[in-house]
Amino acid sequence: MxxxxxxxxxxxxxxxxxxxxxxxxxxxxxxxxxxxxxxxxxxxxxxxxxxxxxxxxxxxxxxxxxxxxxxxxxxxxxxxxxxxxxxxxxxxxxxxxxxxxxxxxxxxxLAVTDVGAYYPHRVTYHPTCHSLRMLRIGDRPLRLLRAVRGIDLVDLPDAAECCGFGGTFALKNADVSAAMCADKVACVERTGADALCAADNSCLMHIGGTLARNGARARTVHLAEILASTEEDPS
Amino acid sequence: MSAAPPPSPAMPTYLGMPAFPDAARRAVADERLRANLRHATTTIRGRRAGAVAELDDWDALREAGKQIKDHVLANLGHYLRLLEENVTAAGGTVHWARDAGEANRIVADLVKATGETEVVKVKSMATQEIGLNEALAEEGVTAYETDLAELIVQLGDDRPSHILVPAIHRNRSDIRDIFLARMDGAPRDLTDEPAALAEAARRHLRAKFLSAKVGISGVNFAVADTGTLVVLESEGNGRMCLTLPETLISVMGVEKVVPSWRDLEVFLQLLPRSSTAERMNPYTSTWTGTHPGDGPRDFHLVLLDNGRTATLADEVGRQALRCIRCSACLNVCPVYQRAGGHAYGSPYPGPIGAILSPQIRGIGSDVDASLPYASTLCGACFDACPVAIDIPEVLVHLRARAVEDGPRHPLERASMTAAGWVLRSPALLRAAQRAASASRRVVGRGGRIGRLPGPLRAWTATRDAPVPPPESFRRWWRRTDGGRA
CATH class of the missing domain: 3.40.50 (Rossmann fold)
Incomplete structure (x- = not known):
């Protein structure tokens, strides 16, 4: 194709x-x-x-x-x-x-869920608002992640809650945005994950910026990067 | 404690409120308020989800509710005239009010004609919207709120912060303090046990019910083909106000009319499950005109426009008029949960307030121009709405109107125009990306940016910003022939 x-x-x-x-x-x-x-x-x-x-x-x-x-x-x-x-x-x-x-x-x-990926890390998945409530992609990313070899996939508490990014919302309503992200980051930290995964880098940039500011352990990684990673060529 | 400024009789419709971000900042900093709100909204939304999941035809009911409302809005004149005809035939009197001032004038004149100086009120959003209590006070008439939460708000010189749970920002020790300080006859040994607080309110209100000669209510639904008015409530206080006084005056937004009882049936399922998570509403009062020896002798219906026909003229925005005031959108909104209801500067807080207030009041004030932006567009409100109002769609639509007609933001406008030019040209985008990559040597010490200038400071106050990469994707693609070189 x-x-x-x-x-x-x-x-x-x-x-x-x-x-x-x-x-x-x-x-x-x-x-x-x-x-x-x-x-x-x-x-x-x-x-x-x-x-x-x-x-x-x-x-x-x-x-x-x-x-x-x-x-x-x-x-x-x-x-x-x-x-x-x-x-x-x-x-x-x-x-x-x-x-x-x-x-x-x-x-x-393409009708595939196992894309031959290998990613030996503890990962938690944040379903972004537009993926969930506009595109309605449901659990497709999770089905793909579950088929990844070596992955330790853990549930994110209150996963469907917005992270508070919202594009220019993060600047126009910075206080509310930061309060929402603080709650999201607390949930991420509770999982003990090494990596937070999502289908959108803009939300990950927001959550990742707060994780980094807090000196948290988790880093952010886009779904595509986990799925592209293999044993021969790890990301 | 409350983040609301003290109410002013001269400011019945909350004009002069600060823009949403400023009011929200104070609420976010109030740990106790946030804890109260989180506890209350989390509890209600969990119960609502359960009540909705019980019905396997919820989606069909929701679609029916949407279609009935859209049909009425498309034929509003017809159904209002039919309602007027049937209310009049049953012995009621119908009044038409263009705006808040006219509605308040009509109600005040009707009350004064009875010679009474006290009225009892059923919880009503329409009378909050027009500032009726303040208008009556100016005419020497005291209005007593009889809904428990509205009573708490009224005694506390406060403003409601939720459509269904007006005192959601208060916890029970706040309520005990308010009762002790402001309620006539409150027992000195009042505890903050819910049963004790309810009993104190019950004793206080009973005296008002038994002595009041005039009752004032809102209207949840009006059935056009029989001229029947419908009020839904949970405490029974409404039933008292609707049946004991000699004169009953009901104020109703023109969009509340439904064609027939068959249509009402749909909403009597949608509303209780969406609002209080109940299968059936506890007190549903319906009345048709007047009946000798039974209920009020004199019934007046005030039909209120107050910006509704202007909203109806907006093809995208008019769907806000489907709202049945259930509050489901407030309870699922992450912004409402942090900012609280007062930040919305209107009796209609939360997502529905963010699309309703700027439409019925116009987009001229700071608070109304900021409301369409008081959302991340996360979409939780649309999913929860029992009449399928696409609130994110209306928010985006109103943002365009705020940019056209609202207060000017020259810096934002200049940035957006510049970004528009850059993003329309791959060559300009390439140049901007080269500049961003070049800046990494300056800004990118330590792999993260901890401080940005100008409006971007709002980002880096709590969040690091990513450092631009050494090369953009498109530059990598060209340099490596798409990774093949």
């Missing part, structure tokens, strides 16, 4: 390791991965901050960049949800292509 990677502006700029893990993983599963270099951003930040005109311009551009591929796959549940839920409203008639979040693509389209 010829898969177009929509890496997202945040991963492209700040978390390129997640993009490289996507390439490694999808190639290992026997697919051709392309990176349309005209891609930039889905417009979520502008949309959710109230800058509709800028968001519309990005939504209109999106189908032009990704036309002609068998599938568009992204390591961000939140950006996938913006494209799927909002692009048809922002740019009606533009022909928004189907975009899949990684775990949806693996489980629903």
């Amino acid at each position: 010829r898969i177009a990677l929509f890496v997202t502006c945040v991963n492209d700029t700040m978390f390129p390791g997640t993009g490289r893990a996507m390439v490694t993983l999808l190639r290992r599963l026997g697919h051709e991965v392309l990176f349309p270099e005209a891609q930039t951003c889905c417009g979520q930040m502008h949309l959710n901050t109230g800058y509709r005109r800028q968001a519309r311009a990005l939504a209109e551009e999106f189908p032009k960049v990704f036309a002609g591929h068998d599938a568009v796959v992204t390591p961000s549940a939140s950006c996938a949800a913006t494209v799927r839920d909002w692009h048809p409203r922002l740019a009606p008639g533009a022909g928004t292509p189907p975009v899949f979040e990684l775990s949806e693509f693996l489980v629903d389209v």
Whole structure:
């Protein structure tokens, strides 16, 4: 399958390791991965901050960049949800292509849960709000993680609670955001995990920033990086 | 203790409240308030989830509730005229009020015409919204709240902080202190046992019920084809106010009308399970006009617009008018749980308040312009709503209106415009990424950024920021031919 990677502006700029893990993983599963270099951003930040005109311009551009591929796959549940839920409203008639979040693509389209990964660490999984309540990916990431060899997967208490990121919410309502993240971090620490995993690096950046500030033991790792890791080539 | 400023009779609709983030900051710092809220909301949401899970047709009920409300909103004029006709035929009098001022004037004149100076009240959101108690006080009429939690709020010179549990920010020792200080005849040896507190309130209120000649209520539902009004409550105090006084005045938002009793049946299932997690509501009072020798001799219905028809004109925002005031969205909201109800600057707190207040009041004030941003868009409210109001969708919609019509934020606007240009051009994005990567030598000591300038300081006050990587993904892709080189 010829898969177009929509890496997202945040991963492209700040978390390129997640993009490289996507390439490694999808190639290992026997697919051709392309990176349309005209891609930039889905417009979520502008949309959710109230800058509709800028968001519309990005939504209109999106189908032009990704036309002609068998599938568009992204390591961000939140950006996938913006494209799927909002692009048809922002740019009606533009022909928004189907975009899949990684775990949806693996489980629903490729019909695999065991991707041959190896990750010998204690991991806990945070289901991000948009993955859970916009994309409704349910337990797909957990099914993928359970099939990883060597992993010690532990439940996160109050997992479905928001971490308090919310894009510009973290700046506009910094006090409430920090209070929410303090509770999330306390739950992560209770698990004793070495790594906190999620399907979105923006939420992980928020939780990880608080973990680091507190000198906590857990680090953050994107789902794609665990699934790309193997015994021969550990991440 | 409470984070609310003292109520002012001159400020019945809470105008002049600080923007949400400022009010929320005080609440977040109040450990006791946060503990009270966490305990209460966690308990209610657990019970609600259980009550909803008992029904295997909950999704169908929810869809029916949504469709009935949408049908009524699309034909509102028809159903209101039908309601007026049938209430009038049954012996009631219908009044139409464009706004809070008109509604308060109508009610005050009706009370004064009876010659009474005291009224008893059933818990009502509409009369909170219009500031009726304050308006009556200016006319020399004292309104006694008879719902236990509203009584606690009223005696404490406080404001409600939850739609269903107005004193949710108080714990039982707060309540004991308020009763001892402010309630006539409270026993000196009052303990903070719930049964003792309830008994003290019961004795206090009984005297009011037996002497009051005028009762004032809100309305949960109004059945158009029979002219029947419906109030749901849990304590029985409402039943007293609706049946004992000689005159009953009910204030109702125009969106509360339903076509028939068959439609009412849907909401009598949706509302109790969503609000109090009960299978059946404890006290459901219905009345149709007046009946000689039975209940009030004189019944008045005040139909209140107060921004509702303006909300109805907004294709996305109008779904807020489906709300049946159950509070499920408050109880599941992580922001409400930390910020408390007072920060929302309105009798309608939480997610529903964040979309209702800026629509019915307009987006002009600081608090109303900040409310659409008082959410992480986590979506828990939409899932909990029994009439499927897509609250995140309306929040995003209102943010666009706040940027267009609200107070100006020049720095934010400039940043967003600049980011818009950069993100529309892969070449500009590449250049920005090169600059970010170059900055890592300056900012990235120790692998984390502990302090950022300007508005980004709000991030690094409690959170480290990630250091930009040596190269972006797109640069890596080009340099290595997608990892093949």
